[in-house]
Amino acid sequence: MDIDAFVAAHRPAWDRLEHLVRRRKSLTGAEVDELVELYQRVSTHLSIVRSGTQDAVLVGRLSALVARARSAVTGAHVPVWREFVRFFTVSFPVVAYRARWWWLITTLAFLAVSWIMGAWVAGDPAVQAAVGTPEEIKQLVEHDFADYYSENPAASFASRVWINNAWLSMQVIMLAIFLGLPIPWILFQNAANVAIAGGLMASRDKLDVFFGLILPHGLLELTAVFLASAVGMRLGWMVVAPGPRRRIDVMAEQGRAVISVAIGLVVVLFVSGLIEALVTPSGLPTWARVGIGVLALVAFLAYIGYFGRKAERQGETGDLERAPDVVPTS
Known part of the structure; x- marks a missing residue:
């Protein structure tokens, strides 16, 4: 796998996910949906990187980002009445x-x-x-x-x-x-x-x-x-x-x-x-x-x-x- 091309293709999604995670307390409904979608996508990217490269720095960065995104997604509980x-x-x-x-x-x-x-x-x-x-x-x-x-x-x-x-x-x-x-x-x-x-x-x-x-x-x-x-x-x-x-x-x-x-x-x-x-x-x-x-x-x-x-x-x-x-x- 060409790791440089992979990073170049998907870096915008990673940066966007990181931005949404930082603002998770003030997201709109559409941005919450985007956060969940990007979390799924970057989780897949992490899986691909782990199986296709030995770049520990990239794996570490994506692992930390996915962990933070998971916390943001699972920590945002929908009210019981909804x-x-x-x-x-x-x-x-x-x-x-x-x-x-x-x-x-x-x-x-x-x-x-x-x-x-x-x-x-x-x-x-x-x-x-x-x-x-x-x-x-x-x-x-x-x-x-x-x-x-x-x-x-x-x-x-x-x-x-x-x-x-x-x-x-x-x-x-x-x-x-x-x-x-x-x-x-x-x-x-x-x-x-x-x-x-x-x-x-x-x-x-x-x-x-x-x-x-x-x-x-x-x-x-x-x-x-x-x-x-x-x-x-x-x-x-x-x-x-x-x-x-x-x-x-x-x-x-x-x-x-x-x-x-x-x-x-x-x-x-x-x-x-x-x-x-x-x-x-x-x-x-x-x-x-x-x-x-x-x-x-x-x-x-x-x-x-x-x-x-x-x-x-x-x-x-x-x-x-x-x-x-x-x-x-x-």
Whole structure:
């Protein structure tokens, strides 16, 4: 390597980095970005010099400069509130938005299965007999289904619902490590449970009670579960068909991005739990309770649509990994 030519070509970048390091406490946003970029570039230069020359003076100078730049970069902590805002305006919504077609297909498949099975249960006395005795069905339809939402104090009920739903969503996302194959089965089991309850209520002309109790919280709750399922299955599919990229790179990037959904859904399901504990069993008219559920769902979808689309246009993926210390070089 011609060390003199190398130094002449890259000295302006080294001098600029040194200048930015000296002024690190008064840098603008653009200069901070430049500082990070130059730090990566000069780190690469140091690696090249170490492997291509025995010039101890040059190695020492670049080593000291990279050490000072590293201190400037890693010592400039972003305020916690900015990380919080970025998570809820970029990381979480962009992953959900990029999985929107998987999310939609999951939702439609669940609803179709639930509707078909519910109609089967409602219209076939033999199926109802297999579910329970007439006395048990009567107890469920006239008392147990409605009492479930009001038999416990609102605070403890909300916390229990939140924990159960959050854990279900976490499980669904974690099943992505099995290529998402178990997720359809879990969704089918939940669809069957909804269909059995709805079918039994419909068979006793209580379908209005069923929807009046399940829709206020169920709209947002099930939408969150569908999202968790969608990103889990999408991750599994991307591992199977990674495209031109290396499978391990896709799996790592998308796995980190999916963590954003897991964390974000904790908040969404907390809201759903509050609605289930405070609105569903309340004395409000059915139209008001269902209206609150619809508003919560519309607000969530609008939030994902606005911030997710905006972040995707900016090239965001939701990947939580920070930039590396070096840049690619040939």
